[in-house]
Amino acid sequence: MPDDGMRLLTSPRVEPLLRAAVEHQGGSLLSWSLDHVDAAPEHSTTATYLARIRWPHGERTELxxxxxxxxELSASDARAEIFDDGNRRVAVWLYPNDPDLVGLPTAAFPERMADALNSGGVLARPVTGAQLSLSMIGYRPRRRAVVKVVVNDPSEVFYVKVLRERLFADVLGKHTMLRDAGIPAPEVALATPEHLLVTRELPGMSLAxxxxxxxxxxxxEDLIGILDAMPPAVAQLERRAPWADAVGHYSRMVSATLPDAADELAWMADEISTRLARYPQGDEPTHGDFHEGQLRVTGGRIVGILDVDTIGPGRRADDLACLIGHLSTIQRMNAEQEAKVRDLLARWVPVFDRRVDPVELRLRAAAVIISLATGPYRSQEVDWRQQTLQMIRSAGALVRQVV
Incomplete structure (x- = not known):
């Protein structure tokens, strides 16, 4: 099996590389811990580490x-520092200098973000960095980041998507397409040459x-309705593979970190792939990553839909299954919250069953859960094993309902 770097980057053997990288930058590594892991088994691994570093100007915790x-290393790896441990070459960088997200240094610092907003004429008045509050909403190293920007006095809220160059024009076009069709996607306030997409905050609160x-x-019915309202042009976009198409890939990822579950995961992946093979690809306009974190609601109705980067042709069952998968794997709920989610699913799923094939819906929802089961380990949750096992059990229950 090709060495994808997982064993190196998740073991103490990575320390000499981290130490060398920090010393190259003029610092001294005091301590470190694994923060996040992204793996493409047999291809590549990217990991981030929280590192306590002594710099000439003082100590700081860095990423x-x-x-x-x-x-071979990729072309964008050249934007990082390349180190060789004698066995392999790796690319190392210090946040926010992510080699694939060239706009991240702008989105990470208030003064730079203020300059970008001022240059783009986003606000009715110029602002300084002192008037901005920045918070990282999500960061997938070398993939994307989302930063919340709050402008103070008077308060205005923006979200900055930090994108890879090859995706930027496509994502911008999708926002425009939906807005023009009356779908309540975020309004783009600014698009920058550094591939930052600045959007205005949507009304309401997150469905999550x-x-x-x-x-x-x-x-x-509202959930189905917002999807069915998407313009026909969405079905002409480039097709994005549904989650179920990668169920074998994700099951192997989970098995690599939890070998005891390998047989169960392999069985589920085989059942899902075999049984879904009889369904055509589908040409309905779909969201592609439809879950409770992507929707804004107020007064019992949907008023906004987020993260439209993934829209394209597909099957409605994929979107509804994605929502079921996410709702079935919410972590750290108390008993009252668990009861509320179970009640909603008990009432929502029969409505979904009337819109799409119930067998397909459950198989696709199980595939989504298996993809989500990579999350606790990637994020290095303290109880990642237990969380992962819970997700595997949830997926298994759905598959066994229909096989």
């Missing part, structure tokens, strides 16, 4: 990133939060 590949407020956050 270090390292990428290893089975073959509204789930636990009194009453129903929206109806199952």
């Amino acid at each position: 270090l990133g390292v990428s290893a590949r089975t073959g 939060r509204a789930l636990f407020e009194p009453g129903d956050p929206c109806t199952a």
Whole structure:
């Protein structure tokens, strides 16, 4: 099996590389811990580390990133520092200088972000870095980042998507397409040469939060309706493979970190792939990553839809299955919250069953759960084993309903 770097980057053997990289930057590594792991088995591994570093000007905790590949390093790896441990070459960088996200240094520092907003004429007045509050909403090293920007006095909120160059024009076009069709996607306030997409905050609250407020956050019919309202042009976009197409890949990823579950995962992946093979690809306009974190609601109705980067042709069952998969794997709920989610699923799923094939829906939802089961380990959750096993059991229950 090709050495994808997983064993090196997740073991103490990585320390000499981290130490060399820090010393190259003029610092001294005091301590480190694994923060996040992204793996493409047999191809590549990227890991980030929280590192305590002594610099000439004082001590700081920094985020270090390292990428290893089975073959040659990529063109963008050259933007990082290349180190050789005698067996392989790896790319190492210090946040925010991510080699694939050239706009991240702008989005990470208030003064630079203020300059970008001022240059783009986004606000009615110029602002300084002192008037901005930045918070990282999500960071997938070498893939994407989302930064929340709050402008103070008076308050305005923006979200900055930090994108890879090859995806930028496509994502911008998708936002425009949906907005022009009346779909409540975020309004683009600024697109920069560094591949930053600055969008205005949508109204309402996240469905992920509204789930636990009194009453129903929206109806199952609303959820189907926002998807069915997408313009036909979405079905002409480039096709994105549904989650179920990669169920074998994700099952192997989970098995690599939890070998005891390998047989169960292999069985599920085989059942899902075999049984879904009889369904055509589908040409309905779809969201592609439809879950509770992507929707804004108010007054029991949907008022916004986020992360439209993934829209394209597909099957409605994929979108509804994605939502079921995510709702079935929410972590750290109390008993009351668990009961609320179970109740919503019990009422929503029968409505979904009338819109799409119930067998397909469950198989695709199980595939989504298996993809999500990579998350606790990637994020290095303290109880990642237990979380992962819970997800595997949830996926297995769905598959066994229909086989």
